[in-house]
Amino acid sequence: MAQLKTDFPPIRACICDMDGLLINSEDIITQSTNQLQKYSRPTLTLSVRAQLMGIPDSTNGEVFHNWAKLPISREQFARESKEQMHMLFLSCEPLPGAEKLLSNLSRARSASPGDRIELPLASSTKSHSLS
Template identity: 25%
Template sequence: MKFRKVTHVIFDMDGTILETESIYQRILGGIANDWGQEYSHEIQLKILGTPEQDTAKIFLKELQIPLSTEEFLDVYHKRMHEELQHPTFMPGAEKLIRHLSKHKVPIAIATSASKFSYELKVKNHQEVFQLFHHVVCGTSDPEVKNGKPAPDIFLICASRFPDKPNPNDILVLEDAPNGIKGASAAGMLSVLIPERGLAEEHRKQADLVLNSLEEFQPELFGLPPFDD
């Protein structure tokens, strides 16, 4: 199976580059427990990949927790600061980033996270994250009017490459169905690396589904193959 050739690659961050999703689930599960509620898998799927304001609204509405968005985010940010400082790379992510950079393939990040959250997570991985041309943090970027699954963040991310590539020439790597929907709406090819147990209905919109980035073959998208 081969796909059309792409020239640029956009990465999601949480659950795609860094193993942070389990940390987020622990934080949100803890807040739910504080209010005697359960943070279910169904709610997790609705939240996965959304910007912080949407995360707060969905979480509070679904669990009927009587906090304002601002009150929730205060608690959320405090716990993030405690837990998010030492994430590890997802399997295959660092190798792929270094490979694409070495072969001069323009790469960027489109994350729903806030700039505060992004900087916290990458603090101990600066060498790798400096290989990206730019980063769009959806929660903090005033140009991103609508979060994933809207295409806004991907189109804005594409527009910030110096050569302004056509969306058809871009590949998006994502772990969340909301991100895949956004990439598809933007007219970009997409690869989904889902968490285990994600229902088939949430996988269908991706052009390719992999168990991890260790399985990724760049040449399927016209990109330089791995050297080894």
């Protein structure tokens, strides 16, 4: 029987994907997009939402606009959507367990004496949406 490998190198970093791990940004983007109702358009369907997930600026693309058939320009929708997302991100709460995970990781040390584990953040969400 083969031995399991146990001599792994020390952990130096843990990359966290913000979207769906730390916060539920997809729900925020969906809420923002559902402002279409004021233009007598339907709410975002699960199938369209799935096609847009993980794609930066997806509500400015062909898939979204071919589905939405908005009575306003893409530029106007982008401005309105940006404002709405900014407001929603201001009140965004971490997902359950996210704070504990980050707290535990920030206190952890790598095998090198005193070196902290780096915690970079990954996201396909545009940074202006988060500020």
